[in-house]
Amino acid sequence: MGNFLSEELINEIKDANEIIDVISQYIQVKKVGSSYKALCPFHNEKTPSFIINQEKQIYKCFGCGEGGDVISFIMKMENLDFIESVKLLAGRANIEINRTESLENIKRRLKEKSLYYEINRKAGLYFYDNLTKQPNPALKYLSERGITSKTLTSFGLGYSMDSWDNLMLYLQKEGYNLDDIQKCGLIRSNKSDGYYDYFRNRIMFPIFNTKGDVTGFGGRVIDDSMPKYLNSPETLVFNKSNILYGLNFARKNIRNGQIILVEGYMDVIALHQADFKNAVASLGTSLTEYQGRLLKKYCDEIIICFDGDEAGTKATMRNLDILSKVDCRFRIMVLPDDRDPDDFIKLYGRDEFQEHIDKSMSLIDYKIFLTKNKYPGNTIEDRVGLAKEVSNIIKDIKSPVEREAYIEKIANETGISKESIRLEVLDKVKSTFVYKNNLKRGSDYKRSNNYIEMVPLAEQKGHIIAEKQLIKFMITDNKLIKHILNNVSAEDFSVTEHQEIVAYLASNMDNMKDKEIENLFPHLEENINKILSTDIEYIDLNNTLDKYIVNLKKYKLLYNIRILEEEQHNIVNSSNLTEEEVESKLLDIGIKIMKKNAQIQKLKSSMKGG
Ligand SMILES: [Zn+2]
Structure with missing residues (x-):
């Protein structure tokens, strides 16, 4: 005490x-x-x-x-x-304060720590001598990878020989006892064999803390044996979840306020050698919050550069979660053809690598990039899938201007109309926003939820089918063109190609000949064949037809309601309107929404009646 x-x-x-x-x-x-x-x-x-x-x-x-x-x-x-x-x-700091811990105990613990740093340093120098003083497979491997002797020295790389007791005998000779060597994680013991070296026949990477002490080691195999990488076990001085490989160098070499986070030891070393001395890696695990805060302390922004394969992508996403949690700015860098930084720089040089750093993506862009890879095709199904998932991503963008820019971009890329994507995004945004003054303003302005039947793009494959069916009706039976186009227009269709075909049918309805259509739209041949092969329910032609027409009209009305609701939302949040102005504007829009809802109801009852 x-x-x-x-x-x-x-x-x-x-x-x-x-x-x-x-x-x-x-x-x-x-x-x-x-x-x-x-x-x-x-x-x-x-x-x-x-x-x-x-x-x-x-x-x-x-x-x-x-x-x-x-x-x-x-x-x-x-x-x-x-x-x-x-x-x-x-x-x-997770330091347990033991009220009864004696001064002797505390002193002993601090002494142990400095002893372990000393043993680790000795081991590191021993590994370094093994690597550099005689020919060996590790040196061969490293020089084949283009690692220079200067790099070997600055990282203190080494080689643990193919032996069970080489290091142990050396450290004993230097005067350290087996118990301490084992507590550093350098040797192990079991009943039948006694003590033996933990790292054997591996390239050794000493792991430094930011003060420059050797806290532990990473060891990489030279052949194909497993495990490929082996880290020191947890010790009094080595905790792999709060240390970052290369940070001792990177913190002094921050470039443009950035640190590059890569997957492994070799990536850090290769980048360092190419003069990107601001690279670090976590030790074979995903980042911890502690490591995230550590990085944040030294730089303004993290550039994540992991492999483009599935494992690398997953690891990237996990790391993004952690960095967001600790409120750290980051961007994601993707190298072409799944290259790792080492290969990439060897092939294209360091300037090209810097260009990729400059082009690295925001989280939104990265998510869209991944979604595009998921739906690479040009079929309507793929494009609807892409638009649907991207809408879900875009909804998280807070700035309406930025959101609109993304909507436009995706509309151009998928050929799905801006209106449809906007509807999809608004639908997703709406479920997350709350009208601030909803309660205060009373029930007049509550959304009349029960009137609205959701038909967003996502769930409405039925809507796309309706479009296809209507086109098929018109192509296969030209007499129906007039009837259909009396009720809907080309703009009511949500897919660009559909709009194109319908617009053509509208302007040529008087002199249509059935077989021409494919020749008129050679670029749409695949689409048209799909449309023609879509099953039509012939049971009750008129009723079916009307059902599709209603579907399209309802979709349009719902879209308009969403736009009005967003307007309401903006008014409620507007700071430069008086209370009365807000009231009267909300009332105006409320009436418009009621009218649209009434139209939807009318559409529905006309369906039931007819
Ligand atoms: Zn002060």
């Missing part, structure tokens, strides 16, 4: 709580050159005079004079006393 606030323990807790990380949780910290600035949380100011010194782990406000270390910041910010602040920081 008496030793609760030993200096060692306090230092350990301070070490584990990087000051910029802690302060960033309370206020917005901006990196300016090599220092960090913020608006002081302790006095009122408009220009930042609150400076954080990362190297010394202290802060100082030149406006009000406040200053201190991470503990005094918490004391002031949380209004806690010293002990409570230390406890809060210990909890934040």
Whole structure:
């Protein structure tokens, strides 16, 4: 108890709580050159005079004079006393405060840590000598991959020999005991064989923390044996979920505010060698929130560059989730032909790689890119599938202007009309937005939900079928053209090709000859054949026909209602209208919506009656 606030323990807790990380949780910290600035949380100011010194782990406000270390910041910010602040920081760093832990214990733990760093460093140098002082398969492999000796040295790469006790004997000779070597994760033991080396016949990648200590190793096979990569087990100094490979270099070489996140050790090394020294990798697992926050601390934006295969795509999505969670900006870089960064740079050079960094995609663009790969075909079914899924993506865009730009882009690419895609997007947006003043304004303005039967593009394959059926009626029986076009027009069709055919039929209805149609639209031959092979229910021609016509009309009315509803939504959220103006505008639109709903009801009852 008496030793609760030993200096060692306090230092350990301070070490584990990087000051910029802690302060960033309370206020917005901006990196300016090599220092960090913020608006002081302790006095009122408009220009930042609150400076954080990362190297010394202290802060100082030149406006009000406040200053201190991470503990005094918490004391002031949380209004806690010293002990409570230390406890809060210990909890934040997952350091268990054992009230009865003696000073001796704490000292021993710190001593153990520095011993393990020392053993790891010795092991690293030993592996390095193995690699560089004599011919061996690892060196052959690395030089075949084009890794230079300068790179070998800066990353401290090494080779664990094809032996069961090589490293163990060496470290023993250097004076370390088996128990400590095992606690570093470098040897293992079992009953029948006793102690043996953990890494055998592998290329060794020492893993440094940001202070430059060797915390553990990654080992890669040279042949095809499994597992391909083996990491040190968790030890007192090695926790793979809070360390990033290459960060010790990358943090000093941030380029354009960016860090490039790649899949593996070799990617980091290849990029480093090509002068992209801002590359890091997680250790064979997806990012943790801790790693996400760590990255955020050193850069403004993460560029994710993973393999384009299925596994790489999945890993990218998982990492995006984590980076969003910790509120970190990111973009996604996709290399052509599933190339990894190493291959790519060898083939196309570093300038081309930089161009791909500059072209990397936002989350929305990336999701659309993936969806396009899912629906590569040009059939109507594929395009409807694409439009449907992309609409679901676009709905998350908050800016209406940006959303409209995407709607236009997708309409052009799929040939599905803008109206239909907009309807689909609005339908999805609507289910997520709430009218702010709905309750306050009373029931007059509530959406008359029960009148609206949803027929969005997504669920309405029936709608596309209706379009096809109507065209088929008109092509196979020219007498029907007039009847149908008295009720619907080309613009009521949602697919561009359908509009094109119907427009032609409309202007030529008096001199149509059935077989011409394919010749007139050679580029639509496949579509027309599909239309003609669609089954028509001949049971009750008139009734069926009307059903399709009603379907199209209803679709159009629903579309108009959605537009009016969005208008209402905008009015409710508008800041430059008076209360009365809002009331009267909402009423006007409400009446229009009622009329449209009445038309839909009329359409429905005409169906039942006829
Ligand atoms: Zn201040």
